[in-house]
Amino acid sequence: MASLAAKGISKVFEDGFQALTDIDLVVEPGEFVTLLGPSGCGKTTLLKTLAGFYDATTGRIEIGGTDVTAAPPEKRDTAMCFQSYALFPHLTVAENIDFGPRQAGVPKAERRARLESLLRQVDLEAHRDKLPNRLSGGQQQRVALARALAMRPAVVLFDEPLSNLDAKLREQVRREIRALQKEIGFTAIYVTHDQSEALAMSDRVVVMQGGRIDQVGRPEEIYARPETAFVADFIGAANLVPFEDLGGGRVKTPLGELRAAVPPAGNASFICWRPEDVELVEAGAASENVIRGVVRDRAYQGAHTELHVATGDADLGLQRLHVAGAAPAEGAEVAFRLGADQIRFVRSALA
Amino acid sequence: MVSLSDTAPVAPRRPRRPAFRRFTISNMLIAILLLVCVIWLVVPFGMAVLWSLLDPSVRWEYPDVLPPALSFARWIEVWNTTSLPMALRNSYILAPTVAVTTLILASPTAYAFARHDFPGKGAAQVLTLLPLVIPGFVLAIFFSALIFSLGIYSRFLSILLAHSVLFLPYAIRLMTVAFSNVRLDLVDAARDLGASPWARFRVAYWPALAPGILASLIIVFIQSIEEFAVAFVVGAPNFTTIPSILYSYLGYNFVRPNAAVVSLVLVIPNVLLMLGLERLLKSANPAQTGVKG
Amino acid sequence: MTLRRTLTIAALLTPGLGLILVMVGSVFYIAVAQSFGYYNLSGESAFSLDHWRDVLGSKQFGRSLGYSAYIAIISALGSIAIAYPLAIWMRKPFRGSLVVGSLLKAPLFVPGLVAAFLFLNVIAYHGVLNQFLIWTGLTDAPIRFQNDRNGFGVIFLQLWKNMPLALLLLTGAVQGISDEVVDAARDLGAGPLARFRKVIAPLTVQAMQAALIIIFIGAAGDFAFQVTAGPTNVQSMAQYMVFLKTSFGRWNQAAVVGVSLMGLALVGALGLAGLARLTLRGLKW
Numbered sequence: 001m002a003s004l005a006a007k008g009i010s011k012v013f014e015d016g017f018q019a020l021t022d023i024d025l026v027v028e029p030g031e032f033v034t035l036l037g038p039s040g041c042g043k044t045t046l047l048k049t050l051a052g053f054y055d056a057t058t059g060r061i062e063i064g065g066t067d068v069t070a071a072p073p074e075k076r077d078t079a080m081c082f083q084s085y086a087l088f089p090h091l092t093v094a095e096n097i098d099f100g101p102r103q104a105g106v107p108k109a110e111r112r113a114r115l116e117s118l119l120r121q122v123d124l125e126a127h128r129d130k131l132p133n134r135l136s137g138g139q140q141q142r143v144a145l146a147r148a149l150a151m152r153p154a155v156v157l158f159d160e161p162l163s164n165l166d167a168k169l170r171e172q173v174r175r176e177i178r179a180l181q182k183e184i185g186f187t188a189i190y191v192t193h194d195q196s197e198a199l200a201m202s203d204r205v206v207v208m209q210g211g212r213i214d215q216v217g218r219p220e221e222i223y224a225r226p227e228t229a230f231v232a233d234f235i236g237a238a239n240l241v242p243f244e245d246l247g248g249g250r251v252k253t254p255l256g257e258l259r260a261a262v263p264p265a266g267n268a269s270f271i272c273w274r275p276e277d278v279e280l281v282e283a284g285a286a287s288e289n290v291i292r293g294v295v296r297d298r299a300y301q302g303a304h305t306e307l308h309v310a311t312g313d314a315d316l317g318l319q320r321l322h323v324a325g326a327a328p329a330e331g332a333e334v335a336f337r338l339g340a341d342q343i344r345f346v347r348s349a350l351a
Numbered sequence: 352m353v354s355l356s357d358t359a360p361v362a363p364r365r366p367r368r369p370a371f372r373r374f375t376i377s378n379m380l381i382a383i384l385l386l387v388c389v390i391w392l393v394v395p396f397g398m399a400v401l402w403s404l405l406d407p408s409v410r411w412e413y414p415d416v417l418p419p420a421l422s423f424a425r426w427i428e429v430w431n432t433t434s435l436p437m438a439l440r441n442s443y444i445l446a447p448t449v450a451v452t453t454l455i456l457a458s459p460t461a462y463a464f465a466r467h468d469f470p471g472k473g474a475a476q477v478l479t480l481l482p483l484v485i486p487g488f489v490l491a492i493f494f495s496a497l498i499f500s501l502g503i504y505s506r507f508l509s510i511l512l513a514h515s516v517l518f519l520p521y522a523i524r525l526m527t528v529a530f531s532n533v534r535l536d537l538v539d540a541a542r543d544l545g546a547s548p549w550a551r552f553r554v555a556y557w558p559a560l561a562p563g564i565l566a567s568l569i570i571v572f573i574q575s576i577e578e579f580a581v582a583f584v585v586g587a588p589n590f591t592t593i594p595s596i597l598y599s600y601l602g603y604n605f606v607r608p609n610a611a612v613v614s615l616v617l618v619i620p621n622v623l624l625m626l627g628l629e630r631l632l633k634s635a636n637p638a639q640t641g642v643k644g
Numbered sequence: 645m646t647l648r649r650t651l652t653i654a655a656l657l658t659p660g661l662g663l664i665l666v667m668v669g670s671v672f673y674i675a676v677a678q679s680f681g682y683y684n685l686s687g688e689s690a691f692s693l694d695h696w697r698d699v700l701g702s703k704q705f706g707r708s709l710g711y712s713a714y715i716a717i718i719s720a721l722g723s724i725a726i727a728y729p730l731a732i733w734m735r736k737p738f739r740g741s742l743v744v745g746s747l748l749k750a751p752l753f754v755p756g757l758v759a760a761f762l763f764l765n766v767i768a769y770h771g772v773l774n775q776f777l778i779w780t781g782l783t784d785a786p787i788r789f790q791n792d793r794n795g796f797g798v799i800f801l802q803l804w805k806n807m808p809l810a811l812l813l814l815t816g817a818v819q820g821i822s823d824e825v826v827d828a829a830r831d832l833g834a835g836p837l838a839r840f841r842k843v844i845a846p847l848t849v850q851a852m853q854a855a856l857i858i859i860f861i862g863a864a865g866d867f868a869f870q871v872t873a874g875p876t877n878v879q880s881m882a883q884y885m886v887f888l889k890t891s892f893g894r895w896n897q898a899a900v901v902g903v904s905l906m907g908l909a910l911v912g913a914l915g916l917a918g919l920a921r922l923t924l925r926g927l928k929w
Binding site: 377380381384385388391392394395396398399402455456457458459460461462463467469475478479481482483484485486487488489490492493494496497500512513515516519520523573576577579580584594597598601602607610611614617618621622625629 | 649650652653655656657658659660661663664665667668670671672674675678683733738739740743744746747748750751753754755756757758760761762763764765766771772804857858861862864865867868871872881882885886889895898899902905906909913
């Protein structure tokens with residue numbers, strides 16, 4: 001039985017704005033699923049619809065095998081970690097964590113046991129009697145997580161929980177959340193706009209755009225085999241070029257004629273490749289999939305140098321290349337080759 | 352996934368029932384509340400307006416629902432035969448003076464509260480509220496004993512002093528907020544760009560202070576116009592203000608139509624000022640909205 | 645803190661806070677001094693407990709004190725009881741909420757004497773209310789509302805004038821609670837009542853205490869409403885005090901009543917505020 005199953009969810013707000021369109025999502029027990037997308041893509045709306053704060057306009061939601069489509073948040077077996085942590089400012093750390101079980105009428109002994117073990121797990125035993133405003137951001141985040149976990153919910157929902165932390169702390173808390181998730185084995189749905197967070201934490205990533213799901217997959221799949229131009233561009237960096245199918249894996253592009261290992265699907269409209277997938281070759285080298293251009297600018301990034309290369313077709317814009325080791329200077333003419341198996345086809349235009 | 356098979360029916364665009372019901376209940380509540388508000392405000396004020404317009408030649412008695420004849424005769428009569436013009440002049444000279452005096456007295460303290468940290472600041476802020484917690488007539492009566500023993504005989508100055516102290520808490524509070532709204536980075540930016548002190552004041556201080564100053568002036572003005580205890584105890588019988596006249600019509604000398612006229616004279620300018628103030632406070636504090644997700 | 649800074653701050657505080665302290669302090673001092681026979685405006689000044697004995701011994705004083713306390717407590721608690729649900733209802737803006745809010749708060753801007761007059765018109769023996777009651781058949785003859793023995797007229801006026809203040813304070817406090825905190829309580833299984841008891845009430849207790857204190861003090865010291873709409877068989881403290889001073893020139897006895905009124909205001913306000921806190925502590929779980 002799935003921890004959470006949503007089918008055909010759409011959400012139209014009272015002002016007529018359609019925030020979600022036909023969302024299908026199934027989350028298995030113990031899974032860590034990330035909803036990833038730019039702001040305004042509907043990921044938080046989806047999370048709040050799953051939690052019950054919004055009524056879905058259409059569709060059906062099951063949590064732990066029960067239909068909760070019409071249930072209010074307090075009756076759903078979910079627990080949320082809010083962006084602002086939303087700790088009760090008048091209650092101590094221990095009282096915050098104990099809030100949910102108390103509401104649920106959990107017996108006292110059991111509540112005590114949960115509290116103690118959670119305080120230990122999130123390493124807040126020393127702070128149990130403090131009020132939230134005496135804690136650091138990272139500690140507050142851990143209280144919020146412990147408070148959610150104390151409910152023993154079927155699903156823990158995270159609404160961009162790390163966005164209020166500074167970069168270093170963010171990485172640390174992210175590892176803590178993932179470690180705790182593996183240790184306890186809770187099911188999590190995690191909203192973020194940070195693609196590196198999504199790739200690093202998730203079992204599966206759900207990429208959303210304009211209120212729809214673009215692609216669902218393991219992080220490796222999402223990165224290596226994007227299905228849409230949006231996903232390719234949003235996750236990591238990508239060069240996207242329109243093409244005409246010549247048949248047999250051969251395509252005609254503004255960069256010249258190229259050969260791909262796999263022929264394009266019928267609805268594909270761009271070829272896509274990652275900046276790090278190119279290989280610089282001798283200017284005169286005559287080989288297939290070799291593209292020539294002029295370096296317009298370069299930016300040293302440590303592990304690699306990023307080049308922006310103008311090719312013959314000026315309307316196309318600059319192509320992005322990542323080159324390890326010595327890189328050509330600005331203004332230099334370069335030639336680079338794309339491996340046939342590194343050319344992928346994606347559908348639809350950039351959002 | 353077992354529980355939710357692909358064949359599970361998905362109702363298209365099914366409006367959720369509770370949401371629908373909530374919507375109408377809320378609408379009904381609004382309607383009821385508006386009705387209550389009408390009774391709450393329109394009926395009392397409507398009665399006052401009708402009474403003030405009652406023609407002196409007729410009587411409005413049970414069981415007439417509406418007055419038999421209306422005219423402005425009462426207004427003219429009250430204006431010509433009572434001390435209302437004098438009271439109006441007193442009130443409308445006193446109130447602006449109080450408003451400006453209070454603002455000037457309040458500003459340094461407000462500046463200290465907004466821009467300085469010092470030990471006992473919290474206690475000091477609470478102490479500024481003292482005039483609000485002394486019952487008005489206690490303050491009025493023993494203030495009159497104080498000025499008597501000090502030998503101050505000017506009623507105007509006495510009431511001015513009492514009103515200024517009474518309404519300082521409002522002015523201090525509003526100006527503290529205004530001073531804390533001054534953005535120091537703007538001050539620094541203006542200095543950095545070589546602005547003169549006057550230009551700095553205009554660009555960094557004035558925009559933040561202006562709403563607070565105006566709000567403080569309006570609030571204190573209204574309060575001073577309305578204030579009854581001090582104006583009555585200290586001023587009567589030589590220095591009449593509008594509330595003192597109204598009191599005389601309500602108390603020992605109850606003349607309903609005259610009281611109606613004076614009530615309206617007292618309340619209408621205040622309501623207009625209050626509406627202006629509401630707009631002012633709203634513009635100074637724009638609601639922030641944002642959608643994410 | 646350097647001496648220079650101390651002096652600067654002291655100088656800044658003098659015209660505002662300083663003036664308040666001097667004036668209120670002097671008034672308070674004179675009231676207390678006069679109640680003990682000092683500071684006589686006429687005749688000689690000497691320490692005496694006679695005035696306290698005279699006033700405290702009089703039947704009228706006891707009645708006034710009890711009556712003012714009664715009016716003040718009912719007004720303060722009643723205003724809060726009406727304002728809380730409204731404030732929670734208006735926590736989130738909805739269509740018409742601005743209009744409703746302004747209408748509800750309008751009485752705040754109506755001077756007390758005008759409010760009393762407006763009210764008299766409505767509840768007069770042949771006023772709108774009685775005509776309405778007769779028209780609907782609820783009563784056969786007009787009812788006497790004005791100057792009723794229980795002070796209901798005064799209480800109604802106090803509520804009309806003071807509920808908006810409570811509403812203003814509570815709306816501000818309730819709106820100050822972040823949506824996410826309330827959502828978190830819902831998400832953790834708290835229904836509407838539990839959300840109010842465990843989250844909203846504790847987080848707005850200061851606004852509630854402020855409203856209780858201000859309304860209690862205002863109602864305890866009421867003069868205008870009592871004179872126009874109050875019972876004729878009992879005087880409010882302020883009325884009694886003014887009566888002693890103006891009718892008989894008994895400054896010292898008026899001072900005793902004035903000091904007692906301040907005492908009532910202090911005790912009542914602190915008592916209500918403490919009660920609010922204790923109740924909440926009981927409600928917490």
